[in-house]
Amino acid sequence: MNKTAVIGAGSWGTALAILLAEKGEKTCLWGHRQEHMQLLQKERQNSKYLPGKSFPANLSLESDLTRAVSDADCVVMVVPSHGFRDVFKIILPNVKDGAFFVSATKGIELNTLMSMTEVMKDESPVAKKFFFGALSGPSFAEEVAAGEPTAVTIAFSDDDAATLVQELFSTDLFRAYTSTDVLGVEICGALKNVIAIGAGICEGLGYGLNARAALITRGLAEITRLGVSLGADQKTFAGLSGLGDLVLTCTGSLSRNRTVGLKLGSGKTLEQTLEEMTMVAEGVKTTKSCYNLARERGIEMPILEQVYQILYENKDCRLAVKDLFSRGLKCETC
Template sequence: MSEKIAVLGAGSWGSILANLLVENGNDVRLWSYNAQQVEELNSKHTNEKYLPNFTYSDKLVAYSDLKEALIGAETVLFVVPTQAVRSVAKPVNEAIEELGLKPYLIHGSKGIEENTYLRLSEVLAEEIPESNRKAISVISGPSHAEEVAKKDITLITAASEDLEAAQHTQQLFMNDYFRVYTNDDVIGVEIGAALKNIIALGAGALNGLGYGDNAKAALMTRGLAEISRLGTSFGANPFTFIGLSGVGDIIVTATSTNSRNWRAGNELGKGVPLDTVVNQMGMVIEGLTTVKAAYELAKQRHVEMPITEAIYQVLYENKAVKEAIRNLMQREGRSENND
């Protein structure tokens, strides 16, 4: 199976997925708004800011012109930061309409749009009408770009309301180190993908404070319960949250220094101010905006999410991390199955 694929977004995840798709025999065009990054990728086959010491396939071609990158595309993969999805989707729609294309759309971003609180498949559906595209799929699961670059064994989920589209995505990405399962629960996969970044922030903060494995396991387990409660309130399948895009993604994101959300939380736990953490990171920390969206959605839908609320208070109401932990631990006793 070989296709012309446009990959939009040349960060660590977008660029390594583009490289994987090239290795799988596809004609891939990687787009970035950064002309210097495009020049580096094309001349040196490197992307040092995002994946140091990795050499990309010389068959991977990068573009700074969006329309040029889209020429002939049968599939368009969005891997831009969450808050940029809509602003990129608008000119994509204009370009594919002008070019007479009707591609499959896939996104690999993990977050919820600010203010609207829409999932990213909903954002894409708003900006690119059905007349200009085939079905929308989402890929998610426990997957650090750094480890995919090393061809470490990786399993993810491809979710779509259209089974044929999910299977199409599965076939594009599958190889001997990258395995893809299909799922029809787009809501559950997207919510799990977004909200696990909140738990990763919390896990990093616990580490920065010196807490051990007991505390981290407790956070991940109870955090998963919160994610599942919110997701099922939207109609998600509860079993999705014990799968790759739920517990799998929480484990990999909340336990690894490869996770920028974990690293950000770790610095916050050590007492580093939020502004300093953001400036030093130099890359998007999706959990910082996702926690706002999750907090507001929980209030709107009357879903109890005490861990999410505590992290929101630390980030946006200047509550001390230790005080937030103490308040969580001193909550009234509950039954595990009803909390």
């Protein structure tokens, strides 16, 4: 790749930009607030979202979208799902034909119930040839930036595109696997955040490891049901973007969505919880979009339903757990 533009200067976007720049790739990191990007340029680190990690000399910073994507062969989208479409629409006319777009955003658009690659395809003119894919997997930004061993999945419907982007991101300690199941990888990335909120709620209520293990396992069953109904490959859900990311996000102390659940389980309201957060927890908005998607598809997702009622209908957390356990008894694999 001649140049890679990373769009979104939060912790994850910054970590990916550092990863690529340290590898020697020509990399530009874009952020939407000019004053923030000026501070990053001055300090040569993202002290707000990823403190203590210095920027490589070849990492350029930009607050102008047009300049950021100019001459880029690959554009990595790390924009929250609620603003993803608007940012992409600005980028699109300024990206050359044949470019690769990689979504590293884990969410579902609320109004359309589209994944992020579907949003990009929806906005793209047929006259131009672009490649759309996703990067997902168990990967906390802080650990990636610190150079700790990490494995992820790169998904493109085109095998050659997947291989090219795999080679772009892979290093001695950041291993990328390829997949052609783009939608499956995106469904996993979005819904694991919802289950992680549930895991945090259980922990905040004081429940133990038994409850967490049950939640992860039954959560994975729900994610798989929805994904397969949409045409995803069932094997994807046992992989890095599925089970791997789900376990990490439900158990890791760095998980934003687990933190949301912890606060809710300890008695705080959603409003209080979000006021205390400095970074976006995608699972809050994704809960609503995936709840609507499951209802539209007629897919039973009881954990998702209870998390939705806690977040958006002020349901008591203990009552939600009670309602989950008082459901009719069933066969596990039926």
